[in-house]
Amino acid sequence: MxxxxxxxxxxxxxxxxxxxxxxxxxxxxxxxxxxxxxxxxxxxxxxxxxxxxxxAGATAEASADAGNTGDGVLTMEASPVTSAVREGVYVVVCIDPAADGGTFDVQDPAGKSVGTATVGALFGKQVRFTISDGAADFVAGDRFEISVARASAAxxxxxxxxxxxxxxxxxxxxxxxxxxxxxxxxxxxxxxxxxxxxxxxxxxxxxxxxxxxxxxxxxxxxxxxxxxxxxxxxxx
Incomplete structure (x- = not known):
């Protein structure tokens, strides 16, 4: 050897x-x-x-709440997580709606805010995504969830x-x-x-x-x- x-x-x-x-x-x-x-x-x-x-094998899947008024979409980046990501469900909630835009609070699986995301701009803390505007504007309380899971690195x-x-x-x-x-x-x-x-x-x-x-x-x-x-x- x-x-x-x-x-x-x-x-x-x-x-x-x-x-x-x-x-x-x-x-x-x-x-x-x-x-x-x-x-x-x-x-x-x-x-x-x-x-x-x-x-290794980390997945991050986003879903929109069925009760959302806004019909914009949250899209994960090709590299969807950073090394600081935590396993569990991240919640992204609209806190400041605006015409053709809006601001969302991003909470980690423990319920702690890790930053704010703006419609149309990349969010890159722990999870990476962009929220796009739709035909119907977002309202306060509209939300998305991002489920992060890790597979075994074997x-x-x-x-x-x-x-x-x-x-x-x-x-x-x-x-x-x-x-x-x-x-x-x-x-x-x-x-x-x-x-x-x-x-x-x-x-x-x-x-x-x-x-x-x-x-x-x-x-x-x-x-x-x-x-x-x-x-x-x-x-x-």
């Missing part, structure tokens, strides 16, 4: 990414890089990471891969940022050989290794997700 391989990043490379951290023992976390499949799995310094246990629970905003297997949910280069051979996990930046830290946007083809919108959402974890990204 070949030995796992990883290399610590050079200081200059790390300094391009990491601006500040509260304490390495708290801000960083060693994790297992999932085995390569069809080829070695490689990440570089600044790669955004997803932990497959966080939202044997890949707790392992990380590179973030993929187009995926639906859990790798679309951001967990942190790689602080060192790491390689997992085909069929063999790299156990503890990858260190991720997780919390109470400042990172430089120019040091992030964005995946090929990522859009400006996906970058903006990724930065929001990282900040929700406690990793604030400086863009200038």
């Amino acid at each position: 070949s030995m796992p391989f990883y290399s610590l990043s050079r200081g200059a490379m790390l300094s391009t990414l990491l601006q500040w951290e509260a304490n390495p023992d708290y801000s960083r976390e060693a994790v297992t890089l999932l085995a390569g499949d069809g080829g070695e799995r490689r990440v570089e310094v600044g790669t955004i990471l997803a932990n497959l246990v966080n939202a 044997s890949n629970a707790g392992k990380v891969v590179a973030w993929d905003p187009e995926a639906s297997d859990g790798s679309q949910v951001i967990w942190g940022i790689a602080l060192n280069e790491a390689v997992a051979p085909v069929g063999e996990d790299l156990v503890g050989g990858l260190v991720g930046l997780r919390r109470l830290a400042l990172a430089k946007e120019r040091g992030i290794a964005w995946p090929d083809g990522v859009s400006d919108r996906q970058k903006a959402l990724a930065i929001e997700d990282l900040e929700a974890l406690g990793v604030v990204v400086r863009t200038s």
